Amino acid sequence: MTTVYKIGGKILDDEALLKDFCRSFAAAPGPKLLVHGGNVLASRVQEALGVTPVRIDGRRVTDAAALQVVTMVYAGWYNKHVVALLQAEGCNAIGLSGSDGAVITASRRPPITVADGSTVDFGFVGDVTPSSIRVPFVNGLMDQGLVPVFCAINHDGRGQLLNTNADTVAAALASALGARLVYCFEQDGVLADPTDPSSVIPQIDCAIYERLKAFGAVSGGMLPKLDTAFVALRSGVPEVFIGKTQIRL
């Protein structure tokens, strides 16, 4: 079965962790794809360029200047750095944005009403669903022995690049391909107590998740990740794993 792996900024921003990950990923058996984010460096570059990063509900607001930065960081530095590291491990990776081969066409997110009742335009931000993916193109690359590496920069098909959420891109790819989904990050899994790394919750179903939310045990970036995971499970993804990759390799 195909596996979609997703890594985020904390792995990408730590050269030793990233090299470890690339080695494990290259050695992982079976068809596989990688999706990555990269917000740690993006925030740093934005700051240096005088672009103030704004986040609402854990999601970045993307004006034209911010779009240029995230495209530089995600599609440029991280995508090519990861692809070069994978090539060195004998993994024939190919880096892709959604515009490359028109593989992912996102739709620009309309302004939404947030918790306090105000309207927020997320700017050049796109939403992606399983039907956004050009599946035959992805399968064609994999049939040639290539390993697609997706940054979460996509396009609208009319010339506009759009910033999309890497967790959502990974979930959409897994759903479209009927693949397992592995969210890799620096912890062993979702923690019952965020201050205790050993408090990993071995399995989470909807009921447990609702209770965890009610108790405030999961918060921040983990909330949308788990929401996305449950959407993926409801749309054909057989299994979602959240934690250090090594466990499943």
Added chain:
Amino acid sequence: MTTVYKIGGKILDDEALLKDFCRSFAAAPGPKLLVHGGNVLASRVQEALGVTPVRIDGRRVTDAAALQVVTMVYAGWYNKHVVALLQAEGCNAIGLSGSDGAVITASRRPPITVADGSTVDFGFVGDVTPSSIRVPFVNGLMDQGLVPVFCAINHDGRGQLLNTNADTVAAALASALGARLVYCFEQDGVLADPTDPSSVIPQIDCAIYERLKAFGAVSGGMLPKLDTAFVALRSGVPEVFIGKTQIRL
């Protein structure tokens, strides 16, 4: 016959020129590839990040910080922006660095002795020849109807990205593919008098080029471009055109 087009920073940095170019390029008949640079924005981002751009003989010196910037700008912003614009024009472009599918493997340039006798290490800079190109992979993409768009960021196959000269990458691709080579830029061609846009030299052979150099009529960035053009002509490229694209479309 396949045509390799190359565009530089001045077209890339002018949104109206770039859109014009993308429209012309998308409409150009026959198999085609695009190679782009992007040094105008790269210098601007380097400055903002406090990285001082250094050039020797028209070529950038690339330390680790500069490599990160050029990879962000060339492989990230420009590559994906151009691909998205081409997709909007119905051209099924796919952006590539050399690490993607291991399509171009560069060799790191050894330190060289320059005009004043001193030794210069160009840093993370690679050299590319026709044998650096994985031709079957490029042809395979074009056979699928894809139009490859190369940034001049390549890799050494051992995990290291390398900055390469976009003119040289275009010449190496043209030579490896037996393709025509078109250097597109904002002037109508090579000028006998750089201050007079109408002084285009209609045709340049080796003898004329040597005389132009002796009189100081060509200088700056045009020198390595013409040198590269003559190397390309001697290594199987049937024709090199330097000037505004529209002329040959």
